[in-house]
Amino acid sequence: xxxxxxxxxxxxxxxxxxxxxxxxxxxxxxxxxxxxxxxxxxxxxxxxxxxxxxxxxxxxxxxxxxxxxxxxxxxxxxxxxxxxxxxxxxxxxxxxxxxxxxxxxxxxxxxxxxxxxxxxxxxxxxxxxxxxxxxxxxxxxxxxxxxxxxxxxxxxxxxxxxxxxxxxxxxxxxxxxxxxxxxxxxxxxxxxxxxxxxxxxxxxxxxxxxxxxxxxxxxxxxxxxxxxxxxxxxxxxxxxxxxxxxxxxxxxxxxxxxxxxxxxxxxxxxxxxx
Amino acid sequence: xxxxxxxxxxxxxxxxxxxxxxxxxxxxxxxxxxxxxxxxxxxxxxxxxxxxxxxxxxxxxxxxxxxxxxxxxxxxxxxxxxxxxxxxxxxxxxxxxxxxxxxxxxxxxxxxxxxxxxxxxxxxxxxxxxxxxxxxxxxxxxxxxxxxxxxxxxxxxxxxxxxxxxxxxxxxxxxxxxxxxxxxxxxxxxxxxxxxxxxxxxxxxxxxxxxxxxxxxxxxxxxxxxxxxxxxxxxxxxxxxxxxxxxxxxxxxxxxxxxxxxxxxxxxxxxxxxxxxxxxxxxxxxxxxxxxxxxxxxxxxxxxxxxxxxxxxxxxxxxxxxxxxxxxxxxxxxxxxxxxxxxxxxxxxxxxxxxxxxxxxxxxxxxxxxx
Numbered sequence: 042x043x044x045x046x047x048x049x050x051x052x053x054x055x056x057x058x059x060x061x062x063x064x065x066x067x068x069x070x071x072x073x074x075x076x077x078x079x080x081x082x083x084x085x086x087x088x089x090x091x092x093x094x095x096x097x098x099x100x101x102x103x104x105x106x107x108x109x110x111x112x113x114x115x116x117x118x119x120x121x122x123x124x125x126x127x128x129x130x131x132x133x134x135x136x137x138x139x140x141x142x143x144x145x146x147x148x149x150x151x152x153x154x155x156x157x158x159x160x161x162x163x164x165x166x167x168x169x170x171x172x173x174x175x176x177x178x179x180x181x182x183x184x185x186x187x188x189x190x191x192x193x194x195x196x197x198x199x200x201x202x203x204x205x206x207x208x209x210x211x212x213x214x215x216x217x218x219x220x221x222x223x224x225x226x227x228x229x230x231x232x233x234x235x236x237x238x239x240x241x242x243x244x245x246x247x248x249x250x251x252x253x254x255x256x257x258x259x260x261x262x263x264x265x266x267x268x269x270x271x272x273x274x275x276x277x278x279x280x281x282x283x284x285x286x287x288x289x290x291x292x293x294x295x296x297x298x299x300x301x302x303x304x305x306x307x308x309x310x311x312x313x314x315x
Numbered sequence: 316x317x318x319x320x321x322x323x324x325x326x327x328x329x330x331x332x333x334x335x336x337x338x339x340x341x342x343x344x345x346x347x348x349x350x351x352x353x354x355x356x357x358x359x360x361x362x363x364x365x366x367x368x369x370x371x372x373x374x375x376x377x378x379x380x381x382x383x384x385x386x387x388x389x390x391x392x393x394x395x396x397x398x399x400x401x402x403x404x405x406x407x408x409x410x411x412x413x414x415x416x417x418x419x420x421x422x423x424x425x426x427x428x429x430x431x432x433x434x435x436x437x438x439x440x441x442x443x444x445x446x447x448x449x450x451x452x453x454x455x456x457x458x459x460x461x462x463x464x465x466x467x468x469x470x471x472x473x474x475x476x477x478x479x480x481x482x483x484x485x486x487x488x489x490x491x492x493x494x495x496x497x498x499x500x501x502x503x504x505x506x507x508x509x510x511x512x513x514x515x516x517x518x519x520x521x522x523x524x525x526x527x528x529x530x531x532x533x534x535x536x537x538x539x540x541x542x543x544x545x546x547x548x549x550x551x552x553x554x555x556x557x558x559x560x561x562x563x564x565x566x567x568x569x570x571x572x573x574x575x576x577x578x579x580x581x582x583x584x585x586x587x588x589x590x591x592x593x594x595x596x597x598x599x600x601x602x603x604x605x606x607x608x609x610x611x612x613x614x615x616x617x618x619x620x621x622x623x624x625x626x627x628x629x630x631x632x633x634x635x636x637x638x639x640x641x642x643x644x645x646x647x648x649x650x651x652x653x654x655x656x657x658x659x660x661x662x663x664x665x666x667x668x669x670x671x672x673x674x675x676x677x678x679x680x681x682x683x684x685x686x
Contacts, residue, residue, distance in 0.1 A: 137396045145465050145469055146461050154391070154472060155468070155472060156394065159458045159460075160393075163405070163457075164401060
């Protein structure tokens with residue numbers, strides 16, 4: 042039996058609601074979840090025994106974690122694989138670069154000003170470092186290899202909110218920009234390298250869910266799920282449904298199978314490399 | 316001739332002068348910096364669009380003005396979400412446009428002439444290890460650009476931005492930094508850094524050392540002033556002299572007297588310009604930081620970089636003088652305060668990144684060439 046643990050922000054909901062479908066026909070797998078609000082998830086840490094601790098919560102926060110998970114913390118030691126889902130690693134900020142700018146020597150979309158590719162590279166490195174360094178430091182004491190999974194890319198349908206929502210406006214401009222693929226691949230490649238250098242694995246969003254650079258097909262954003270298993274009201278274009286969750290779980294299982302064994306622990310303790 | 320009807324003996328012309336006119340009461344017995352050090356020639360309101368430029372120290376001036384709600388022009392803005400330190404490393408959010416440090420008036424004049432198509436810089440693209448730099452602002456692209464064409468495209472956009480900034484300008488705040496510089500001898504093109512420092516290559520047959528004198532600086536500044544006046548005949552100017560000493564001198568002398576000489580020339584030029592023209596004022600930031608009553612305490616341990624305490628004293632003096640001279644209505648004052656609060660919040664955000672407070676100064680690169 043291979044035991045899997047999924048820890049994450051509200052995006053755990055999509056995976057949790059796909060659990061039954063996913064496990065059908067996979068008697069060799071066992072699956073557990075631990076979900077919490079994104080701000081708490083991003084500030085959580087692991088201790089040397091591999092126990093995942095959310096930051097100190099007020100009463101409402103504690104109640105929510107208890108209601109969803111039955112415990113305030115979760116021990117990862119008994120699991121063969123642990124995946125954490127819910128990171129964006131600064132890509133929305135990187136995407137915002139293209140809202141009003143062309144990239145010198147790369148695109149000519151008629152924007153009134155240009156930025157150069159070195160600034161884009163530096164912005165990517167700054168944004169990844171600002172978020173990934175904290176994550177790695179918080180996870181380092183557990184000294185085990187983990188799978189990090191991004192929060193779902195926003196759905197293309199978020200464009201309908203562009204007139205009143207900054208993220209939507211920036212993403213629409215990004216998706217329309219001829220440099221979008223180049224910038225996204227640059228970000229993804231650098232992110233993957235840095236995560237692997239720290240001894241972890243990046244699980245990329247499954248191809249069949251992707252509508253373009255940092256975009257999810259709208260069909261996966263219909264009827265999304267909360268991390269406590271309840272259905273969300275309406276479509277918020279950032280949370281995905283059980284079908285999406287199933288695709289991610291399948292991709293995770295395939296990755297595990299391809300590596301055949303548990304992800305190799307880092308040769309040196311993670312803590313020493315940070 | 317004395318008035319035979321006047322009572323008493325003739326008086327000294329110093330009699331009755333204010334305390335600030337006397338060394339003992341104006342300096343020795345005053346706090347530091349002394350009050351009354353600076354009386355603005357004209358008010359600077361928070362509405363007037365300010366074009367900032369100059370040597371490294373000018374970055375402090377622009378930042379403080381912006382953080383205190385003044386309308387500091389940024390005609391070539393970075394994308395909004397680029398963090399402060401990163402933006403500044405790429406030459407953004409330092410001055411009215413992305414021209415980097417302007418150390419000499421001649422450099423400033425040539426930039427403006429180029430905007431008017433009256434100057435074409437020579438040898439304007441420098442190369443280093445397969446990357447290409449704008450020779451007139453090599454510090455704004457930290458790793459250069461991919462081709463000379465990219466440099467030229469970027470410069471054309473930059474010149475548009477400078478023109479736009481000049482068009483808006485109500486006040487030019489310029490910090491004079493250096494007299495020593497390097498020139499492309501056949502064309503007279505002035506570079507902000509010596510060729511070969513950031514990129515390019517020094518050619519003794521082509522590149523010539525220049526040490527500007529006060530008359531030349533004044534003439535250049537008046538030409539520059541005329542260019543700004545074509546956009547706005549009422550534009551005003553505020554000059555300061557950077558207290559930052561030379562990192563190195565190419566004059567052949569010792570760097571200490573070379574620094575004092577250079578700063579004295581700049582101070583003379585600035586002082587005479589301010590004396591001769593109602594639209595040009597001088598603010599004594601150089602004196603506050605560098606004069607001997609400060610005891611060198613306003614510099615960092617390297618005796619070159621200005622300590623944040625020094626910057627605070629300079630800008631506090633400036634703001635105190637202009638806040639009291641700013642004849643605003645209560646509504647304007649409320650608006651200014653609100654803007655200042657917003658600016659302060661933005662400043663607090665920037666302060667989270669220590670690097671954001673480092674001054675971008677190509678001159679420091681010279682230090683690397685010391686050995």
